[in-house]
Amino acid sequence: MSVHKEVKKVTTHVLQEMKRKGEKIAMLTAYDYTMAKIIDSAGIDVVLVGDSASNVMAGHETTLPITLNEMIYHASSVIRAINRALVVVDLPFGTYQGNSKEALNSAIRIMKESGAHGVKMEGGKEIKDSIERILTAGIPVMGHLGLTPQSIYKFGTYTVRAKEEEEAERLLEDAKLLEAYGCFAIVLEKIPAALAKKVAETLTIPVIGIGAGGGVDGQVLVTHDMLGMTHEFSPRFLRRYLNLYESMGQAFKQYIGDVKAKDFPNEQESY
Numbered sequence: 312m313s314v315h316k317e318v319k320k321v322t323t324h325v326l327q328e329m330k331r332k333g334e335k336i337a338m339l340t341a342y343d344y345t346m347a348k349i350i351d352s353a354g355i356d357v358v359l360v361g362d363s364a365s366n367v368m369a370g371h372e373t374t375l376p377i378t379l380n381e382m383i384y385h386a387s388s389v390i391r392a393i394n395r396a397l398v399v400v401d402l403p404f405g406t407y408q409g410n411s412k413e414a415l416n417s418a419i420r421i422m423k424e425s426g427a428h429g430v431k432m433e434g435g436k437e438i439k440d441s442i443e444r445i446l447t448a449g450i451p452v453m454g455h456l457g458l459t460p461q462s463i464y465k466f467g468t469y470t471v472r473a474k475e476e477e478e479a480e481r482l483l484e485d486a487k488l489l490e491a492y493g494c495f496a497i498v499l500e501k502i503p504a505a506l507a508k509k510v511a512e513t514l515t516i517p518v519i520g521i522g523a524g525g526g527v528d529g530q531v532l533v534t535h536d537m538l539g540m541t542h543e544f545s546p547r548f549l550r551r552y553l554n555l556y557e558s559m560g561q562a563f564k565q566y567i568g569d570v571k572a573k574d575f576p577n578e579q580e581s582y
């Protein structure tokens with residue numbers, strides 16, 4: 312029997328066990344109750360309340376504007392829907408960098424006010440103090456390396472990271488450090504598949520990829536992208552399982568037509 316099928320609640324230890332047994336970890340984003348309920352019922356292992364909510368939910372161009380209060384609102388909505396999955400919440404930009412006391416306060420607020428099970432933070436050795444201080448409070452931390460959207464203005468583009476040897480070596484070093492600091496898993500975003508595989512083989516903690524090939528321990532996608540609700544961009548790594556932009560648009564048009572034609576509501580739909 313697979314670990315995935317056996318467990319009633321996914322914990323960080325379950326994820327470690329899945330890696331040990333070579334069982335892939337499936338992770339998706341959610342920002343609201345209804346979506347989280349569907350995803351959890353489908354049997355997902357990890358739900359990420361990503362700061363991609365800034366783009367997907369609020370329509371911002373980057374992940375930078377979303378606030379701690381907004382993340383807590385999204386996380387609490389998700390948590391109310393979850394029976395089985397581990398729920399990890401992104402610490403938003405400006406709430407943990409360069410000030411470990413503030414980082415700890417931010418993480419505690421997320422855990423206390425939303426009921427989430429862990430936090431995710433972008434960066435390597437530059438956020439060591441914040442990671443270690445959060446861990447002292449017993450809060451599980453997931454790392455995030457490679458394309459780190461909170462640093463978009465430093466890099467300037469959303470292109471593949473760590474293609475050059477020097478950056479690849481630095482990423483591998485950072486990944487080892489995140490494991491040494493005590494992170495329970497890391498996300499690798501948009502890096503060459505060979506490098507991601509090397510990181511996953513080097514670390515004992517689970518490595519979850521997005522645009523990082525199949526040689527890692529699990530995969531994560533932004534739910535609204537994989538459902539085809541968003542349609543403005545099509546990165547190579549994105550597999551669309553539905554085209555909801557199209558089918559929702561059709562449904563909305565049909566509803567509008569029915570209202571205008573006085574076809575909705577009919578007698579059976581009225582009291």
Ligand code: KIV
Pocket residue numbers: 340359360361362363364401498500521531532533
């Ligand atoms: O915010 C997010 O959705 C993420 C994933 C892309 C990993 O960090």
